[in-house]
Amino acid sequence: MDVQVKYSKLLKVLSYITLLMAVVGIGLNNRNMAWIGVITLNITPIAGIVYLTLSLVKTDRKTFYLALTILLLLVANILVNVLFSKI
Amino acid sequence: MEDLIIILIGFTAGLVGSMLGVGGGFLIVPLLCLLLYLPMHVAVGLSLSSIVATSIFSTITYSRKRMIDLRVGLTLEIITLMGAICGSHIALLLSDRVLKVIFGIALSYASIRMIFPSKGREGKRVSLPVALMISFMAGMASGMLGIGGGTIKVPLMVLLFNIPVKTAIATSAFMVGLTASTAAITYQLNGLVDPMYVVRIIIGIFAGVNVGCRLALKAKPMILRRAFGVILLTLALRMLLEGIM
Numbered sequence: 001m002d003v004q005v006k007y008s009k010l011l012k013v014l015s016y017i018t019l020l021m022a023v024v025g026i027g028l029n030n031r032n033m034a035w036i037g038v039i040t041l042n043i044t045p046i047a048g049i050v051y052l053t054l055s056l057v058k059t060d061r062k063t064f065y066l067a068l069t070i071l072l073l074l075v076a077n078i079l080v081n082v083l084f085s086k087i
Numbered sequence: 088m089e090d091l092i093i094i095l096i097g098f099t100a101g102l103v104g105s106m107l108g109v110g111g112g113f114l115i116v117p118l119l120c121l122l123l124y125l126p127m128h129v130a131v132g133l134s135l136s137s138i139v140a141t142s143i144f145s146t147i148t149y150s151r152k153r154m155i156d157l158r159v160g161l162t163l164e165i166i167t168l169m170g171a172i173c174g175s176h177i178a179l180l181l182s183d184r185v186l187k188v189i190f191g192i193a194l195s196y197a198s199i200r201m202i203f204p205s206k207g208r209e210g211k212r213v214s215l216p217v218a219l220m221i222s223f224m225a226g227m228a229s230g231m232l233g234i235g236g237g238t239i240k241v242p243l244m245v246l247l248f249n250i251p252v253k254t255a256i257a258t259s260a261f262m263v264g265l266t267a268s269t270a271a272i273t274y275q276l277n278g279l280v281d282p283m284y285v286v287r288i289i290i291g292i293f294a295g296v297n298v299g300c301r302l303a304l305k306a307k308p309m310i311l312r313r314a315f316g317v318i319l320l321t322l323a324l325r326m327l328l329e330g331i332m
Contacts (some may be wrong), residue, residue, distance in 0.1 A: 004157070008150035015143050019293065022286035034282035040135060041289070042272055044143055045264045052157065066161035070265065073168050077269050079275040 003055050010051055014044040046074055092122055093284055097137060098298075104141060105299030106310055111292065112138050113194055117322040120187070120329070123227020127186040129281075131178065132274030133320035134233030135267045137288045142235065142264030144296060149257035159248050160258040162263055163222045163240065170226025171266045175273035187330030190232050193325035197238070201316030211245045230270035235263040289298040 021037030024030065049071050056064040096118045100111025112134045119130035149155055178186060213221075221243055225236040237259040244255040274280050 002153060004150045004153045004155060008147050011143055011147045011150065015140075015147065018140070022289050025283065025286045026290065029283075031282060037289075038280070038282045038285050041136065041139055041143075041285075042268050042275070045139065045268045049265065050221070056119070056157075060158075063158050063161060066158065066165065070161060070168060073165065073172070074265075074269060077168075078272060078276075079171050081273050084227050085276040085278075086262045 003052065003059075006055070007048055007051060011044055011048055014040055014047060018044070046071075049074065089123060090287055091193075092227070093119075094291040096122070097288035098295040099291075100288075101139070101141065101292035101295020101297075102299040102302070103295075103315060104292075105296045106302055108317060109238060111141060111230070112229075113197055113319060114322075115288070116190060116233045117194065117280050121322065121325055127183045127190070128178065128274065128279050131186070131233035131304055132271060132280040133284050133288060135271035135274060136280060136285045137230075138233070138267040139237045139264055139271055140289045141292055141296065142260050142267060142316055144265055144293070145183040145260040146257075149260055152257075153260045154254055154257035156244075156248070156250055156254050156258045157261075159244060159250060160261050163218075163244070164262045166219050166222040166268055167226035167229075167236070167240075167262060167266050170223040170228075171230035171270045172226075172273070173287070174227035174230025174232075175270040176230075177227075179277060181231075184330045186231070187326050191323050191327030191330055193228065193232055193234075194326060198316045198319035198323055201319065202313050204312070213243065215247070218243055218247045226266055229266050230273070233270075235267060239264055 019035050020043045021033050021040060024038055026035035048065055053064060053067040053071050056067055093179075096115060097111075099118070100114045103109070103114060104111040114125075115134040115137060116130045119125045119133060120127060146155070179188075180231055221239060225239040225243075227241075228234060229236045237256075238264060240259040241252070241255045244258060245252055250258070271280070
């Protein structure tokens with residue numbers, strides 16, 4: 001199956017989890033459920049890039065390096081925020 | 088009541104966004120600030136989180152149809168991400184009023200471009216350094232103001248890489264998700280995002296996009312665009328006034 005089709009399926013599964021958590025969070029007025037939904041939402045594009053990086057490693061080296069650079073930037077941003085955030 | 092207003096803001100953003108092919112950021116931020124009196128930083132963080140959701144919904148469709156040009160998207164995204172990271176960190180250092188003024192100016196420009204669209208760009212070319220600079224600025228605007236930046240990225244990709252508009256739109260949707268989630272993480276980890284607000288906006292957007300896609304087939308895009316432009320201009324002036332006064 002094509003990389004983009006598999007990528008689409010991964011996003012679909014994660015977006016369903018986000019929507020489910022959103023509905024449950026609102027229905028039960030539960031902040032923890034809402035947080036799980038928000039975290040899943042933010043993880044979705046990162047998980048997508050991880051998948052692209054892994055699947056492009058053998059097929060398309062140039063695009064693989066681009067995806068890897070983006071992945072490193074995303075991780076660096078999270079680390080900087082965790083280390084220097086106000087909370 | 089506040090919960091209902093938030094869902095309605097998400098619904099409106101999803102409805103208008105899907106009918107006009109624009110992101111909801113320019114609508115969500117001023118509505119949250121002016122209707123619910125939320126601080127600008129909180130509104131930007133919420134808007135970015137909701138943009139991630141809209142981008143994912145559209146990327147699922149585009150990716151399934153293999154419409155995304157991964158190499159073009161990832162090339163420009165490296166620079167855009169750097170812009171988004173810088174923009175979100177700069178925004179945290181700025182005061183609420185300064186951010187409102189910057190947002191008001193950007194929104195005024197965008198709304199005037201909507202009311203009076205520019206002529207075709209046939210024959211125009213963009214050099215790579217200029218394109219990279221524009222990408223950086225688009226990312227910075229996204230991280231600072233809570234907008235997607237698709238309106239900047241699509242023409243840029245068409246002019247620079249000479250790819251079809253449909254491919255550029257699909258690639259832009261893919262890029263916007265990454266840019267917005269990177270900036271949103273900064274706001275979330277600094278305690279500026281309430282998850283209950285985000286999930287309400289997402290539900291509103293999901294409903295709005297579904298209704299908007301059906302209405303889009305019947306609507307006249309030019310009239311809609313101009314009407315939306317006038318509404319945005321009013322919101323822009325309100326934001327400017329709040330920032331200055």
